[in-house]
Amino acid sequence: MIADLTGKAALVTGGASGIGRGISLALAGQGADVVVADLNHDGARAVAAEVEALGRRSIAVEVDVTDRASIESMVGRSVDSFTDLDILINDAGVIGAPGWSERDSPADEDWDIVNAVNVRGVVMVSEAVSPMMKKRRYGKIINIASMASRYGSIDLPHYNASKAAVVSWTRSNALQLAPHNINVNAICPGMLWTPMWQQIASLRSRVDAVPEFKGLSGREYFDKTIESLIPLKREQTPEDIGAMAAFLASDDAKNITGQAIQVDGGRVMV
Numbered sequence: 001m002i003a004d005l006t007g008k009a010a011l012v013t014g015g016a017s018g019i020g021r022g023i024s025l026a027l028a029g030q031g032a033d034v035v036v037a038d039l040n041h042d043g044a045r046a047v048a049a050e051v052e053a054l055g056r057r058s059i060a061v062e063v064d065v066t067d068r069a070s071i072e073s074m075v076g077r078s079v080d081s082f083t084d085l086d087i088l089i090n091d092a093g094v095i096g097a098p099g100w101s102e103r104d105s106p107a108d109e110d111w112d113i114v115n116a117v118n119v120r121g122v123v124m125v126s127e128a129v130s131p132m133m134k135k136r137r138y139g140k141i142i143n144i145a146s147m148a149s150r151y152g153s154i155d156l157p158h159y160n161a162s163k164a165a166v167v168s169w170t171r172s173n174a175l176q177l178a179p180h181n182i183n184v185n186a187i188c189p190g191m192l193w194t195p196m197w198q199q200i201a202s203l204r205s206r207v208d209a210v211p212e213f214k215g216l217s218g219r220e221y222f223d224k225t226i227e228s229l230i231p232l233k234r235e236q237t238p239e240d241i242g243a244m245a246a247f248l249a250s251d252d253a254k255n256i257t258g259q260a261i262q263v264d265g266g267r268v269m270v
C-alpha cells in the first residue's frame with residue numbers, strides 16, 4: 001500500500017475542523033492512531049469518534065498552541081496514550097483576531113494573533129514534540145502553510161506574511177532535524193470551503209474592487225474566484241490535503257524534506 005501508516009501515532013493540531021479533520025481521517029485511513037488536538041474540544045471529540053469508527057485508536061485533547069503549558073500538557077497526554085509520536089501535523093491556524101472580517105484593514109491584534117498561532121504556535125509545538133522523535137531517530141513533521149505564502153495580499157498581508165514564515169521555518173527546522181532522520185515539510189493548500197474561507201468570502205464579497213464580484217453570496221464569490229484564479233477550475237478539499245499529508249508522513253517520502261508542496265489546482269507553480 002502507498003502511504004502505509006500502520007502502527008504509527010500522529011498528533012494533529014487544529015484537528016477539530018476543516019483541513020485538520022480531513023488530515024486526521026486520512027491518516028487513520030492509512031492505519032495511524034490519531035491525537036486530535038484543538039482549542040475546540042467538542043469538535044476534537046467528534047473527530048476522534050470518527051477516527052475510532054475507522055478502527056483506529058484516538059483521543060481528543062484541548063490545546064491552545066499559543067500557550068507552552070497547554071502544549072506540554074497535550075504532549076504529555078499523547079505520550080500517556082500512545083507512548084511515542086511518529087507524526088506531527090501543525091494545522092491549527094487563524095486568519096485574524098475576532099472581528100477581523102469586519103475590518104477593512106488589519107489591526108495590531110490581527111498581526112499579533114497570526115504570529116502567535118500560525119508562526120510561534122507551529123514552532124513551539126514542533127519544539128515540544130521533536131525531542132522524542134530525536135531520541136528514536138524517527139519522525140515526520142508536516143506544517144500546513146498556504147498558497148498565500150507565495151504572493152502578496154492587499155487585504156490580508158498579516159496572514160500571507162505568517163504563512164511565508166511557516167515556509168521559512170519549515171526549511172530551517174528541516175536542516176536542524178535532518179541529522180536525526182526527521183523529515184520536515186510544508187503543504188500549501190489552495191482554496192477550500194472551510195469556516196476559514198467562508199469568513200474570507202464574506203469580507204471580500206463586501207469590499208472587492210471588481211464590480212461583478214461585489215454583493216455576491218459568500219459561496220458565489222468563492223466559486224467565481226476559483227473560476228478566475230485556479231487553472232484546474234475546481235476547489236481543493238480536506239481529502240486532497242489529507243492524501244498529501246499521508247504521503248509525506250509515510251516512508252514513501254523518506255527522501256523529501258524542507259519542501260513546501262502546493263496542493264492548489266495549479267494556482268502557484270514554483
Ligand SMILES: NC(=O)c1ccc[n+]([C@@H]2O[C@H](COP(=O)([O-])OP(=O)(O)OC[C@H]3O[C@@H](n4cnc5c(N)ncnc54)[C@H](O)[C@@H]3O)[C@@H](O)[C@H]2O)c1
Binds near residue numbers: 092
Ligand atoms: N481553507 C483554506 O482554503 C486554506 C488554504 C490554505 C491554508 N489553510 C490553512 O489550513 C489550516 C486549517 O484551516 P481550515 O481552513 O481548516 O480552518 P478552520 O477554521 O476550519 O480550522 C482551524 C482550526 O484551528 C483551530 N485553532 C485555532 N486557533 C487555535 C489555537 N490557538 N490552538 C489550537 N487550535 C486552534 C480552530 O479551533 C479550528 O478547529 C490553517 O493553518 C489555515 O491557515 C487553509
